[in-house]
Amino acid sequence: MSLVAAERIKLFSTRSPWWCALVAIALPIGFAALLASQGGDEVPLTVGTTQAANGLGRAVIMVMAALAITTEYRFGTIRSTFQATPNRVSALLAKTAVVTTLAAVIGELVAFGSWAVCRWIKPEADLALDTADDWRSVAGVGLVFALTAVLALGVGILVRQTAGAVALLLVYSQLVEGLVTLIPRIGDDIHQWLPFFAADQFIGNDASGQPPRDLPLSPWGYLAYFAVIAVAVLAVAIITANRRDA
Amino acid sequence: MIEATGLTKHYGRTVAVDHLSFTVEAGRVTGFLGPNGAGKSTTMRMVLGLDRPTSGDVRIDGKHYRDLKLPLTTVGALLDAKWVHPNRSARAHLRWLAKATKLPRKRVDEVLDLVGLGSVANKNAGGFSLGMSQRLGIAAALLGDPKVLLFDEPVNGLDPEGILWIRRFMHRLAAEGRTVFVSSHLLSEMAQTAQDLVVIGRGKLIYQGTVSDFVENATENTVLVRSPELTRLADLLRADGVQVVEDGDSIRVANLASSAIGELAAAHRIVLHELNPQLGSLEEAFIQLTGESVEYHAHDKEPTA
Structure with missing residues (x-):
């Protein structure tokens, strides 16, 4: 536990996580408010659409999580970390625990914040959380944010450079996955197995606007699939860091 | 006591440390001397378990660094004073280190006062001068009250006041019976600080023994x-x-x-x-001894156009 406490001090004693958290929360809630107030009648406001903008928060979480480890490499504190805790696996898992917990908390704030602001703006819309699917769409955002942080930490540990890690994560999640659908014939099939598509399926917001397709996995199946990918990337990263010179 | 046996480190085709064996005796100040690029920092990183030796072995009191329990209580080190997050305060930097080593919070303020940084403890480390960063690094090294201390070029780039402060501090640590292993590329610095010497060039051992013997034999x-x-x-x-x-x-x-x-x-x-x-x-x-083993020679010859 002392390692987790050490990582907590580390994370909260610089300003960038605070800024990232603020932006990660404000941006999607702001967009949700915009959607609710300006959407008019063309966009029916449902529990699912209140979560349409949380991808913005997720992108910021990726930056925050990547920064948490790449700044350690950038400023050499990773060596102090490994000096104090030569068991690198423990040290990096402690960091993962802290960053992931923060991401989960931010995810829940984003989800319930977006939902609440929409209800406040449009009290007449049916936004009650009645079904298990409704709850999954909203409360599930925390899980997705947490796993996104795991994935971003893994990439950060592997790449070690802030610019490289952030560029890789953002370009992949915001562009590459979408572009894959443009590949003729096989594009859509590949797309169904990409990690952030999987995360979106769990939340149940299909930003593509395409009609529902027959998907190979259930929402919870997709969450498990996303989790396996995130944990696998982190595992490879930690094994690499353990072997590599610090 | 630090014991290196056949310590070797390759970076690709470059041999940074080459079958280096030496002993740093307990309770003495041992200077680690060599020209720039001789492999001093690499050796120190291997002592601390940061870099993996290609072959060979280095132990502290018979143990590998990675097997030490709460290692900061056994070995303190200052390898680079700039290894701090510039936007983190000096106190926060020491607080997380103390937490990871299960030390009480008051120990942080103790070491800050010890190095004279008590009044700037809440300032961000990025705004520190090199001398202040060096003091913060020493505070971090002393945090766990370790018996063994490693310093890599601690006076490099310091002003005369800073050099004097470090030198006095080093003597004080030695007087307290700690083992101090300090690297430098300046022999005159070592002659004033150390009792024993380990001299290397191009990663190979050139001399190990007392400073006085070295001075007598080599000069x-x-x-x-x-x-x-x-x-x-x-x-x-x-x-x-x-x-x-x-x-x-x-x-x-x-x-x-x-x-x-x-x-x-x-x-x-x-x-x-x-x-x-x-x-x-x-x-x-020193130059005579290490001359052939300097990594980067300045070429005396005029370039032929």
Whole structure:
């Protein structure tokens, strides 16, 4: 536990996580408010659409999580970390625990914040959380944010450079996955197995606007699939860091 | 005690450390000397388990660094004073280290006061001068009250006041009975700080032993003498078979203690204006010893166009 406490001090004693958290929360809630107030009648406001903008928060979480480890490499504190805790696996898992917990908390704030602001703006819309699917769409955002942080930490540990890690994560999640659908014939099939598509399926917001397709996995199946990918990337990263010179 | 046996580190095809074996005795200050690029920092990183040796082994009190429990309580190190997050306060930097080592929070303020940073503890480390960063690094090294301390070029780039402070601090740590292993590329610095020396060049061991032995064996002791009766003194010395080199208004006497020269002059009622043992030749001796093993030579030849 002392390692987790050490990582907590580390994370909260610089300003960038605070800024990232603020932006990660404000941006999607702001967009949700915009959607609710300006959407008019063309966009029916449902529990699912209140979560349409949380991808913005997720992108910021990726930056925050990547920064948490790449700044350690950038400023050499990773060596102090490994000096104090030569068991690198423990040290990096402690960091993962802290960053992931923060991401989960931010995810829940984003989800319930977006939902609440929409209800406040449009009290007449049916936004009650009645079904298990409704709850999954909203409360599930925390899980997705947490796993996104795991994935971003893994990439950060592997790449070690802030610019490289952030560029890789953002370009992949915001562009590459979408572009894959443009590949003729096989594009859509590949797309169904990409990690952030999987995360979106769990939340149940299909930003593509395409009609529902027959998907190979259930929402919870997709969450498990996303989790396996995130944990696998982190595992490879930690094994690499353990072997590599610090 | 630090024990290295056959320590070797390759970076690709570059051999940074080459079958290096040495011992750092407990309770003494051991200087780790070598030209820039000789492999001192790499060796220190291997001692701390940061870099993996390609082959060979280094142990602290018989244990690998990675097997130490709460290692900061056994070994403290300052490898690079700039290894701090610039936007984190000095206190926060030490607080997380203390937490990871299960030390009480008050220990942080103790070491901050010890290095004289108590008043700037809440300032961001990025705004610190090199001297202040160095003090913060030393505070971090002392956090766990370790018996063994490693410093990599601690006076590099410091102003004279900072150098003096570090030197005094080093003596104090040694007086407290700690093992201090400190690297430098300046022999004169080591001659003032260390008792033992480990000298390396191009990753290979050149010398291990006491500083005084190194100085005796490696240097030609000369004494600079000035006197109004220089010629008479020089003749007397030469008559005793001593080597004398005339050098303007002074002479250099080789391999004879300054006390013997003074007594000789007194016996013949010769007035002396200066009698000065030359330590400058230490540096030359070091260069002589390590000369062939300097990694990057400046080329003397004019480039042929």
